Amino acid sequence: MTSAQIEIQLIASLVAIACAIPGVFLVLRKMALISDAISHAILPGIVVGFFITHDISSPLLIILAAFTGILTVFLVEFIQKTGLVKEDTAIGLIFPVLFSIGVILIAQNANDVHLDVDAVLLGELAFAPFDRLELFGVDVGPKSLWVIGVILLVTLSLLIAFFKELKVSTFDVGLASALGFSPVVLHYGLMTVASVTTVGAFDAVGAILVVALTIAPAATAYLLTKDLKKMILLSVGFGVFSAISGYWLAHGLDASIAGSIASVLGVVFLMVFLFAPGTGMVSVSYKQSRQKVEVLLLTFLLHLKNHKEKKERHVNHLGEHINWQKSQAKSVLELALKNNMIIIDNEIVTLTEKGNMFAKNAINYITDHSEEAIEEMKKDFFLFRG
Amino acid sequence: MTILEYIELLFNDYTLRTITLGTAILGAVCGMLGSFAVLRKQSLLGDAISHAALPGIAIAFLITGAKESNTLLLGALISGLIGAFWIKSIISKTHLKSDTALGLILSLFFGVGMLLLTFIQKQPNANQAGLDKYLFGQAATLLEKDVWFMAIVTGVCLIVLLLFWKEFKILLFDADYTKTLGFNIKFLDGLITSFIVAAIILGLQTVGVVLMSAMLLAPAAAARQWTNSLAIMVGLAATFGAFSGVIGTGISASYPNLSTGPVIVLVASVFVLVSFIFSPGRGLLFKEIRFRQNRNDLKLHKTLSFMYDIAKTHEDIDHPHSVKILNNFHGYTKKSLHKLEEKNLIVVIGANWSLTKKGFEKAKNLYNQHIETND
Secondary structure (H helix, E strand, C coil): CCHHHHHHHHHHHHHHHHHHHHHHHHHHCCCHHHHHHHHHHHHHHHHHHHHHHCCCCCHHHHHHHHHHHHHHHHHHHHHHHHCCCCHHHHHHHHHHHHHHHHHHHHHHCCCCCCCCHHHHHHCCHHHHHHCEEEECCEEEEEHHHHHHHHHHHHHHHHHHHCHHHHHHHHHCHHHHHHCCCCHHHHHHHHHHHHHHHHHHHHHHHCHHHHHHHHHHHHHHHHHHCCCHHHHHHHHHHHHHHHHHHHHHHHHHHCCCHHHHHHHHHHHHHHHHHHHCCCCCHHHHHHHHHHHHHHHHHHHHHHHHHHCCCCHHHECCHHHHHCCCCHHHHHHHHHHHHHCCCEEEECCEEEECHHHHHHHHHHHHHHHHCCHHHHHHHHHHCCCCCC | CCHHHHHHHHHHCHHHHHHHHHHHHHHHHHHHHHHHHHHCCCCCHHHHHHHHCHHHHHHHHHHHCCCCHHHHHHHHHHHHHHHHHHHHHHHHHCCCCHHHHHHHHHHHHHHHHHHHHHHHHCCCCHHHCCCCHHHHCCHHHCCHHHHHHHHHHHHHHHHHHHHCHHHHHHHHHCHHHHHHCCCCHHHHHHHHHHHHHHHHHHHHHHHHHHHHHHHHHHHHHHHHCCCCCHHHHHHHHHHHHHHHHHHHHHHHHHCCCCCHHHHHHHHHHHHHHHHHHHCCCCCHHHHHHHHHHHHHHHHHHHHHHHHHHHHCCCCCCCCCEEHHHHHHCCCCCHHHHHHHHHCCCEEEECCEEEECHHHHHHHHHHHHHHHHHHC
């Protein structure tokens, strides 16, 4: 590894951490799309800042752009408060307008501005090590490393200082304001951090991929845990992992680093989405199909309990009367047999004592919705699936 | 260039005519389908889908190696649909909320698209230039056959929309009820989502990935302010969209260095702004006027009832009282006194006022009426 490669990975990892932390709170507060809006809407801020400073990583430019981000949040909330449109429509209206203004500003001044919309949107991490910061004539490392490092440091210290307040106001706004933490201050504080991070990260990874680094690690972590601290740590972990492996993927393919970081994030999310224990697609589908059979079993047992006539209890009757498909009927019958809830004698189905009890308790549960009944049922009639 | 000259140019210049027609049709179809997106609270679905279409374009190019726009758009359509349905499954199968799902798919698909695009750019064949026009759109590259294609898709959308009008409408406002009526809501939902995806894909070439969502939202959000009827809203949105396209193209053609996509978006947002402020039913301006009127009415009523309290302690209603009594009363102004006089509720003579018969009756029933109407 050359020192440039190490520096790129370092920058990418720092960007990933700096984005993941506000990302967790945005996802939990159902405001994930605000980061999308901010990342697009800062374009005019960046352009105007660039006119003034002529330096893409100057602090003034970052402040101006971050201010545009906060302005976006403010405008979105203003439109929302008028009640004329829903919140998501407000977001969708504001950021394209600001973005268009940015694009037009760039196009109008194409001769004076060495700023490309592509570069703003997509960033180029590979060039980051060439823009060095010199202090007193000594080379102290890439400029963007320092920019994102400072932002990360501020984010981290704010997180540690206001962790409790953030936690309370995220999960219970009412309680937070009753305890005297102003939700408005916290809200705008979070938005400021998100804006500053987005601006600081855009020239490394580009405006749109900031969104990926903000939302994807947090969403992935949210599928795995419901503990806030664990969620933050996990999303930082996912972010750093994707940043580093994304770099090597890009290295191998000779393609955009930012794009491949996002792709790795996508793959990580897909894996968790499919296979996460308890919340993944596989386990959810499995659970749903099990519940479906259980409901069918219950229907079947209730049907048996209600009908004493032989005709109604004939095996072949299931298909006609309850309108089940054959395979379904078979699996339900087998499940009931395995659990000793029914006996089949001469193709006539009869409830056993256990089955009778089960059906009775089920009716109790359905009619009074008493929680105890279902708990008892689970204990007494542990379903054996073989 | 005057407007007349521009219109003349519009009929003679092939490129300008094609682009204007194209953006007008695009605006119309986006406005039409955008109304459904806005009302279904899926406003940002368009944003997510337009980004999600990018890898499809890249993959279609990698497979066919051709820059034929219809092939690329087919790729975009497929990947947009995958994105849209993945979003739906994230929302329904996990506890992640819709905003997270949208942002996730948007940024991840876009990232994959960027990876593929940069990968393609490094490939030795020189045929790849111009793929990035889908990022920001280039209306100038519209050909007559593209416009025809747009028109056909719009026609199909319109026909299906009319055929399933009743079903879509009821799905929009009460999905559960629709289900109990026996309609296949999954099918209807898929149908309308697919149409929204198709409209977005059509717009990619013209306004690009980033600004496509505004094309979908802005005309619909503007139209929503003027009406509560779905049919009128869809029609209005289509009109607004078409006009945004035509005006935007006109402006961007008349000045140098103005790309069409952003100008169209800005024109559309002017429509939104005007609608937000000036629409008679919901607009901010009239809302404020109504608010002030109500406040003034309330003040008048308060003053009147205060006068009534004084007047009823006297034998005759028209017993004059000094205006000075009112000075301590909150809400009294010279103007309100004047207004009351105009309405013949009081008479003012010099520095004295007295209630008229009408004023007395009105004040007496002021609160009774209120109670009665509440009952």
